[in-house]
Amino acid sequence: MNSDKPVLVLLHGWGVNQGVWRTIVAGLPDTIKILTPDLPGFGNATAFPSPYSLDAVLDFMAQDFPDNSYVAGWSLGGLLAIALAAKYPRKVKRLALIAASPCFLAQQDWPGMSAAVMQQFALSLKNNLPQTIDRFLAIQAMGSTSARNDTKQLKQAILAYPAPQAEAVEAALQLLSQCDLRAEFSALKQPVAGYFGRLDALVPVSVVEKLKQLQPAAQFDIAGHASHAPFISHPDSFLIWLRSWLG
Numbered sequence: 191m192n193s194d195k196p197v198l199v200l201l202h203g204w205g206v207n208q209g210v211w212r213t214i215v216a217g218l219p220d221t222i223k224i225l226t227p228d229l230p231g232f233g234n235a236t237a238f239p240s241p242y243s244l245d246a247v248l249d250f251m252a253q254d255f256p257d258n259s260y261v262a263g264w265s266l267g268g269l270l271a272i273a274l275a276a277k278y279p280r281k282v283k284r285l286a287l288i289a290a291s292p293c294f295l296a297q298q299d300w301p302g303m304s305a306a307v308m309q310q311f312a313l314s315l316k317n318n319l320p321q322t323i324d325r326f327l328a329i330q331a332m333g334s335t336s337a338r339n340d341t342k343q344l345k346q347a348i349l350a351y352p353a354p355q356a357e358a359v360e361a362a363l364q365l366l367s368q369c370d371l372r373a374e375f376s377a378l379k380q381p382v383a384g385y386f387g388r389l390d391a392l393v394p395v396s397v398v399e400k401l402k403q404l405q406p407a408a409q410f411d412i413a414g415h416a417s418h419a420p421f422i423s424h425p426d427s428f429l430i431w432l433r434s435w436l437g
Contacts, residue, residue, distance in 0.1 A: 195223040197259045198436060201267030202226070204362055205323040205354065207233025209347035210264070214421050217429045222436065227254060229267065231358020233351035242361030244369060248277050255281045260436060262286035265392070265418065266366055269294065276374040286435055287384040289393045289418050291401070292375035294366045301394040308367040315360050320353070333389030334417040343422050375404055382408035383435050385428065387416035 198218070200211045208226040215224055230250050231238035239246035251274065261282045263271030268290020275282035296302035314322045324345070331340035375382075382405045388395045398410045411431055413420045421428040 195221060196436070197223045197225060197256045199225045199227065199255065199259045199261045201261065201263040201271055202229065202232070203265030203267050204366060205232075205326050205359060206344065206348045207351040207354070209233070209350045210344060210419070210422065212347055213425045214429065214432070217425065218432070225256075225259075227251070228351070229270065229358075229362070231355040231362070233348075233354070236352065236355065238355060238358045240357065242358060242365075244273055244365055245277075247365070248273055252278050252281060257281055258283040260284045260286070262288055262432070262435075263290055264288040264421070265290055266362060269366065269369055269371065272371050272375050272378070273369075275378050275380050276371070279379065282380055284381045284383070284435075285378065286432075287382070287386075287401075289386055289390055289420065290384075291393050291397050292371035292404075293369070294393070295368075295370075297370070300372075300400060301396045303366075303392055305367070308363070312360070312363055312367070315356075315363065319356055319359060323354075323359075329391055330418040331423070332391045332417055334387070334419075334423045335415055336423050337417070340417070340419060340423045344419060347422075372404060375401075378405065384408065384410040385420060385431050386410065386412050387418055387420045387423075388412050388414050389417045392418045 202210050207228050211226045228235035230247055239250050257280050261271045268287040271285055272292050275285050294302050296304055327341050327344045331337040334340050386395050386398055413424055416423050
């Protein structure tokens with residue numbers, strides 16, 4: 191691939207791997223270079239930092255990140271993309287959040303997942319990792335008109351890659367429940383965009399108004415019939431948005 195091609199980096203979410211982007215990658219033109227790295231400890235990225243702290247994960251990922259990338263992160267990938275843009279600004283030319291938030295846990299005056307749900311996942315992880323991820327995939331599709339099919343597609347996509355490392359899965363859930371990057375998000379100088387599902391049960395669509403307050407110049411779009419994985423349930427609409435964002 192030519193080095194002068196713009197680089198798009200797609201970051202997947204918790205419990206899954208790069209397989210979730212298969213349909214999207216197939217729908218993008220070859221005028222861009224597409225990277226779909228597995229997050230440390232997921233899929234093919236069997237190596238990961240221990241302890242699995244936010245800074246350690248960012249340093250680990252940044253090694254293979256080209257400068258001036260267009261970075262689109264889904265869910266946990268979006269949280270990490272915000273952190274990357276803040277810590278390594280030269281790496282991120284533009285940032286897009288896909289059903290992602292700088293703060294996933296609900297706070298006073300901030301919509302998000304309840305602490306009880308997070309704790310439930312943390313507990314069940316220790317007992318049965320595959321079952322917990324299955325449950326998480328089902329929640330991701332909740333509300334979508336094609337929920338059953340979406341869950342099936344997500345499962346098929348991720349099964350093509352190695353199962354995640356248990357320690358990484360558990361630690362990444364801690365990042366989701368503990369990280370609050372609202373200050374970092376507000377201070378970002380890069381252009382910000384976002385794509386959210388109106389029926390999302392994990393990242394409530396009401397968070398979009400809060401994000402606009404932190405980044406008034408940002409452009410956020412809402413998919414009316416989508417849940418937490420809009421690129422799975424509505425790939426055509428998502429591709430139109432993504433191509434537009436890439437310019």
